[in-house]
Amino acid sequence: MASRAVVPEQPRVRGEKPKNLQAEGGRNRRALGDIGNLVVAPIVEGKPLQTKIARPITRSFGAQLLANAQAAVEKNNGKKPLVEAGAVKAIPSKKEPVKSKNQRLVEISPDEDDVSNKNSGRKAKEGSSKKTGKTFTATLTARSKAAYGLPKEPITDIDAEDSNNELAVVEYVEDMYKFYKLAENDARVQDYMGSQPEINIKMRAILVDWLIEVHKKFELMPESLYLTINIVDRFLSVKKVSRKELQLVGISSMLIACKYEEIWAPEVNDFIAISDNAYVREQVLVMEKTILGELEWYLTVPTPYVFLVRYVKASTPADKEMENMTFFFAELGLMNYSTIVPYCHSMLAASAVYVARCTLNGTPVWTETLKHHTGYNEDELMECARLLVSFHSGVSENKLKAVARKYSNPERCAVAMFPPAKSLLPV
Structure with a gap:
């Protein structure tokens, strides 16, 4: 690899404008001599x-320009030429070139080819005209970062009022x-309609619609429903x-659920009467045991x-209208097999609140309070929420009216x- 040769630059007369300023349509650009792209002959x-x-x-x-410059130096000082076979080589000399006060050294390093030299010269010109101050884009970016770093909406402490309860x-x-979020998958219902030869989705919806009417007739707790x-769903998923x-x-x-949740559970005879005596006492007890x-008694x-x-409670401020609307959508979700199976219970509840x-x-x-307590973003709830809205839109046309009448x-x-x-x- 050829080493770099040092050539003194031509001094500039004070007050004289460089000729290069006439280029580029008279724009204010630095002279080529200032960026190391001008070869000047020695003095x-x-x-x-x-x-x-x-x-x-x-x-x-x-290389030719450097050879001419070195030939002039050799003629005046009696030194050997430094250019051999078209290559630029620097021969170390004991005597260092004398520098004048108005001169500075310009290093010339030959590029690999002509194209790269042209590109490097163009980049040098463009780089010399850039300002060192902040640009408008940089200012906007800094302001955007500052805005992004603003504190988010505070999370409301929904348990503050119950601190003494x-x-x-x-x-x-x-x-x-x-723990509920971790344990809900254990009781999650799997798709079982394919394994039930005599039961379909419509029959299940009719049964749930009737159970909502029975629950309302007996004035039971919502937990029981x-x-x-x-x-019902867990049993149908394991038994034909x-x-x-x-x-x-x-x-x-429902008899099992009432015994688990209610203080005063309805008797077996009450369920036989509500079913129009379609079954006898022994059948109900045998099915309960089954x-x-x-x-496995997992209730x-x-x-x-x-x-x-x-x-x-996290949907602050919560009122009776908001509460009833949420339970309305939740019970619409209970009736439909397309929501109770694909979505876990926490997602169904969060989607009901969202809708x-x-x-x-x-x-x-x-x-942010709902996001914190539910653990879901809007995008995660959108699919289930759209199903609930479609059920609400079809309430008037649906023949199963228990939820609509109730609410x-x-x-x-x-x-x-x-x-x-x-x-x-x-x-």
Whole structure:
């Protein structure tokens, strides 16, 4: 590799403008001599040799200019030429070149080819004209970063009002719901319709619609309804049931749920009477024992109701209208096989809250508090939420009216009469 040769640059007369300023349409650019792209002849007898460059300095042309400069130096000082066979080589000399006060050294390093030399010269010109100050884009970027770093919406402490309520177990409630989220998959219902030869999705919807009417007739706790549906689905997922025994499974599941949740549970005769004496006492008791055996007495499960209570509380400010609207969508989800199977209970509950807020025009629709307590973003809930809105839109055409009648009552704020949030439906 050839080493770099040092050539003194031609001194510039004070007040004289460089000729290169005439290029580029008269724009204010630095002279080529300032960026190391101009080869100037050495000074001979105190007079600088004027070397006018009319073409780009390629490798061969740069070597030629350097050879001419070194020949002049050799002629005046009696030294050997430093250029051999077209290559630029520097021969070390004991004597160093004398530098004048108005001269500075310019290093010339031949490039690999002519094209790269042209490109490097162009980049050097462009780089010399850039300002060192901050650009407008940089200022906007800095401001955007500052705005992005602003604190987010604060998370509301939804348990602050219950700090003195011992039944609210404020100290343990967060840990309890973390456990519920972990345990909900154990009680999650798998797709079982393919294994049931005599039961289809429509029959299940009819059974759930009737159980909602029975639950309302007996004035039971809401926990009993959600546990009843969970027991029915879990049992059907592990045991084949004939069509004539499907209603028997329903009343036996509700009997088990009432014994688990209610203080005063309905008697067996009450369920026989509500089913129009379609079964006898022994059949109900046998089916009850069969269900408990298949489920291995596993009844302590986090149903959608467990999450609904917590998520409604996190939907601040919560009122009766918001609460009833949420339970309306949750029960619509219970009736439909397409929501109770694909989505876990916590997601169904969170989607019910989300659609309720959209229907009631809550602003914002999804808060940081809800995101914190549910663990879901809006995008994660959108698919299930659209299904719930479609169920709401088809309430008037659906022949199963138990949920619609229940939530059309003024005591429940008649939330079923509200127009559906069609903005969530795809166009």
